[in-house]
Amino acid sequence: MSKSLATHMSPASNSHAAMAPVMEVRGLSVVVNTAAGERNILTDIDLTVAPRSVLGIIGESGSGKTVLSRAMVNWLKPPLAITKGSVRYDGRDLLTLPAATMAGLRGREIAYIGANPTSALDPTVPVGHQILEKLRAVAPELTPQAARQRVIDTLDAVRIPSPKQRFDEYPFQFSGGMMQRAMIVDALVSNPKLLIADNITQPLDVTVAAQILRLLRDLQKDFDTSIVFVSSSLGIVSEIADDMIVLDRGHIVERQSVRGLLATPEHAYTKELIAKVPMIWASAETPPVPSSGDIVLDVRDVGKTYRVRDRKAIFAERQVRAVRGVSFTVRRGENFGIIGESGCGKSTLSRLLSCLEQPDAGQIQFEGRDIATLKGRDLLGLRRRFQLLLQDPYNAIAAHASIGRTIAEPLLIHGLGSRREIEHKVKDVMAEVGLAPALYNQLPIGLSAGQRQRVNIARALVLEPELLILDETLSSLDQVEQAKLLDLFETLQVKRGITYVYISHDLAMVRRVCARIAVMYLGRIVELADNDTMYWRSAHPYTRALLSAVPTVEAKPYRTATYLLEGEPPDPIDIPPGCSFRTRCPFAFDRCATDDPSQTIYADGNASACHLPLNSLPAPELAH
Amino acid sequence: MTSSTATAAGTTAAPKTKYRGVTARILRRAWGQTEMKVAASIFLALTLLTLFGPYIIDASATKMSVANKFLPPIFMEGGKLPHFLGTDQLGRDLLLRSLIGLRNAFAIGVVSVVGMFILGCAIGIYSGYRGGLTDVILMRLTDVQMSIPVVILAITVLGMSRPSPLTIIAVLILASWPVYARVARGVTLAERQKEYVRAAKILGASDLRIMVRHIAPSILPPIAFVAVLDVARMMIFEAIFGFIGIGIQPPTPTFGTIIASGTQYLLNAWWITIVPGVLLALALGSLNLMGGVLERARNHILQGGE
């Protein structure tokens, strides 16, 4: 297939050559049986997993990578079927083993971790007990006490804080990252020879994913396990893998060492994949500049607290402080970005901004009027000029109404125009966002995510809003579709002078479109700066940690090792005194534990909330 | 499946396949099952018999005839035409009495289920959508209602007033609406979290509009499928009321009174009780089987099946 493939496969250049491979897949083909007949999912897959190595498999959604990783544990269910090939492990072909023998290998010698940690365990049994149950099943020779100790030790080894207490907690009490660590414990507790990790960082935030990657790398050495690491993110696979396989629509198109693949990709598809990884710093595009228009949206010291019942005390409530004193302004014609990881309060903020909930403290002013005081007709008037686009293109549109009717709904609500005028307007806006007129009378079932999001956009645009809040609007779309819609937004901005607020966790996207950016952590804005300052000379350690953890394939100004965060964000119920970021901050010092830093506003209008002087953070390792 | 070359369907092409709504898919799936076809055929046959039987069979359901009393069904020795299923202690034709009973029971079943469906779902959607104190009060109200057993309520109300089809329907609705309210509320709670509701709010839709135009159309059809089962349940209640003597009053025949009157003659003329019951069970069986298949088809489709 390629030169590097030949060299990789030849014994002379392979340091692991002396030892037999852990797993060898030969000529594996998988089909899916549908009503329309068989369709190929995997075709003639050959791969070898060397001992003590990490084999990365990269492929986009639909490339067959999950099917491949499941086939490697002989765990495919109808309508999927293996048509030919072998999966050799320890001198045996797993595909021809009796079901009972195969079941004996799964979870013992070959472990598998999937992409969905939060639903991977029985929700009604404590996590530790379930891991113990598995360990007792695979290692019945251990005494109950020894097994329990081993589980707790392994929980400790993956840096789950207070493992003894965590042992008795339930899956829903674990965050996604913690749960994924627990699943790693579950996989490694039986000392498997091979671990198949299928897209395990996919649901996690970048800083947590970075921790998991480092953890897996360390554990692989300690436990002497080979890992097959499957992912759709080139940036992530390249952080951990030794060798890499590129999967394109069921075919292996290239295999190389990571370094080789990134430096000299050979197959056209690989090159395309690499080109698609968004560039944050190496991009040639100049980021948008702040606008000097009038202030459209003025958010002043807004706060929101929810109450939850406390199970540990009688008639007690606990306060979840979701948003704490957030302030920013957005000027007309500007693109403003709000970024942060899960639980940072950005979705609460979005609900407050869209007037679905009222803030407990502070004010949100739209064109000088406090939106909390608006009622009835005034509120309806506000809704016309101030729209919000939601994240999920599937649930945002009702399944039972035609597309034309869905887009017409806001006009009907606001009583704008006769039946004919409305139809006319709807068709105009459909053309504007790129929806075929033929869709007017169709139900949305069967539309792609991108098309659905266009319906969504059309529905908001038909009211001719002045301000559009985009709450993770593009995050479920692939890169190509995302780029198309960003272009559409830009065109609309030029044509109609719309102001956008992007709420997102996608740092590359925000880098491309936003002029000014706010970074949120635990319900608070920790840094607010213009685009270039934010990405090149950030003043807050959290911003730098976020940027250092972004999986990219370019050189970064912030080195991952310098800014790697410990642990997870604290529970918004128990916000630590002092600086709320100090529990994870690599630069925290004694003052941080007592004083809560207020926002310091610098000469250039940017601001950050950190006790460290502006230039006391390590100098960026890459100059602009 | 997205891949590098196949980008989203493009901006001009309409989807190729014809997609159906959830309701259509459930019905199609259900109709594909043999049980559904069998049950529907039985139901259709009984409907036709009920509609046209009284005109074809040359006998009377109410006129007494001493000469013809205790006639067994025609498949037994001594049976004679036109009394296919024999006669009762007063010589009335059992088939005709059963058919009229069936018609009345079915009418009461359908009307009361429609009534409890509308009342229950309206309250359920309102309660689930409003949440908060409204929800607590309305749900406690369903608790109150549900904690009075149907039969106690019915015998108290019907036993002490004059039972008529309307009061029977009223009692059935009153006793069973909380079940629908509970179900509709549960689905609404989940539905309210969905983004389309939030989207409608942001667009400025009023709460009433969201409940009526957005939530109701998406949650009601699946609940309605299960309501078929309740028609059968209500028909059983109608029979029980008749049996206890608090149902539709004689001389109008109902299953309850037919069965009750036959119990005295069980040893000599068992068919008076047993045979009409078979007819009723057949009718209920076809309804329940259809309901069961629809329920399973619904679960299958809602869980992502085709």
Added chain:
Amino acid sequence: MAFAIEFFLRRISQGVVIVILVAFVIFTLLRIVPGDPIRIILGPMASAAALEEKATELGLRDPIYVQFGRFMGQVTTGDFGRSFIRGAQGGSAGGSQDAAGYNPESRASVSGLIANALPYSLQLAALGIAFAFLVAIPIGLGAGLRAGKWPDRLGLYVSSLFVSLPNIWVGVVLIFLLSAKTGWLPAIGYQGFAYTIIPAMVLAIELSPVMIRAISVSVAANLGEVYFDVGLVRGLSRRTMVAKHVLRNAAVPLLNLFGAQMIGMLLGGLFVVEYIFSYPGIGMLTINAVFQRDFPIIQAVAILASAALVAINMLVDFASTTIDRRLKF
């Protein structure tokens, strides 16, 4: 622990409110339906003047809320009043004999009547539930574990068949087949444990289809959960997953079913079955009371039935939140 205390404090207080509301509804209902209680007590022969005098003396002319308050006051001491009709020595007083010298003491106390009837009903209910379990658990589990296969069909057929058999008819048919025709089992009245068997079978036929459906649906749904599939890849056997996890998770919706639906159905079923079989339980007592307009018995039974339902629901919810900690309370 704190959770349990708060849970019960909340639910008991809510439950008391519900039971009082039910009591008020029934109490009012019984006083607005046609039929003057005093006429029932004294019988058709009493003169109008005597009626009024006695009614005022017994407080029957007070406003409903005053009567209700007085009644609830008695209830808190366990006294549900006295029957209008039944004599203290058993048997019906008929209501006509002592028009002039009616003395409440001569009538049976409602709590006593209920205490006598209750054990019979409990015995019937317990046996009925046991029969229903015997049928529903194997069929329901089979249908849930083998969705789409023959046990699943069997579950559908059995539940569709049973749910289509009206209990009044099944009762008569079973009397005919098992008692009248063959003489295997006794059927009418009560003179020993054997008299409970046929009524319990009728109850079981009524209860089991709901159980079969619920068991098969919740077991099948749990087999479709991610955790089940993952458990098998994690190295646990299918048997372990079913026994330790699927059944545990499936129990939550089942418990709710038992609270919300089953107990109501059971109560309703008891009434009808006892009536068919002249079985001397609460149902028989109540139906006779309705026909005789013996209001104190009706309201006492309704209040106790709703209290029982509320209490069972509370226990069921507590069990559910203990199994699944995610549930709110």
